[in-house]
Amino acid sequence: MQNQGLFEEQQEMPTPMGFFSTFPPNNNITSCPPLGCHQSPKAFNIAAPDHHHALPTETLLSSLSSPKHREHLASDFGGPRLLSLQRSSANFWAWGELNECLGSKKNGVDDHLGVSAMKMKRIKARRKVREPRFCFKTMSEVDVLDDGYKWRKYGQKVVKNTQHPRSYYRCTQDNCRVKKRVERLAEDPRMVITTYEGRHVHSPSHDLDDSQPTDSQLNNFFW
DNA sequence: CGAATTTGACCCGCGC
DNA sequence: GCGCGGGTCAAATTCG
Secondary structure, eight states: OOOOSHHHHHHHOOSOBOOEEOSSTTOOOBSOOOTTOSSOOSEEEOOOSOOSSEEEHHHHHHTSSSHHHHHHHHHHHOSOOEEEEOOOHHHHHHHHHHHHHHHOOOOSGGGGSOHHHHHHHHHHHHHHOOOOEEEEEEEOSSSSOOOSSOEEEEEEEEOTTOSSEEEEEEEOSTTOOOEEEEEEOSSOTTEEEEEEESOOSSOOSSOOTTOOTTHHHHHHHHO
8 A cells, every 4th residue: 555645636636746655665763743834743744656856855944934843853753764756847837837927917908808808707717726735734623724824715626436525715814815724534533634835925924933944945846 | 704615507629 | 428526706694
């Protein structure tokens, strides 16, 4: 049994997605709380489908949003274990498209359309863009982990073959299009699967007491 | 009373 | 072309 939820999700959705993982895959991280989680879940488990780009633990740690988080993770990794970040060619395409989208301007075509047509066009454009995504799994009693950003819930859906609803959140920051989905694992309701989509264009909204200015840049690497 | 959440309706992509 | 299922919208409701 090498697949764990996360893998399955990528099979369902061929959308480019970044994964962090333990290395080798079956080597689970335990007793490690997720980023910025104050609740101290019992286990933290990140997985990846392949290992095109193995990263030293320090590389991942340096991308975390605050020294506190890095310290937390580092202490729990407890060694020079490697992590992997999948960045296939498809994934590079996604990053490029995202940047293009963020930098693009209105093309003027909308001027010819009515209000609802414009709305539809916007929806289509939104759905066409495949934002970079990654997900991770945590064992936690709370669904929404405190990752330093402020989220607004915009939807909830019961997904087929699962008894737990999936919640949809959007970053509350203006011009930031990052979204995340949160759902509980059907096989093990104690596990929470969080999927991030997109990259924040700003630093975490509520300051953690030990955050530093340079963190925002590092943070962009992560999401 | 404004902000956040809930929830049913709607839309789109995809498989058949 | 049709139906299913996931994702989003937006009005209604709840919360602080």
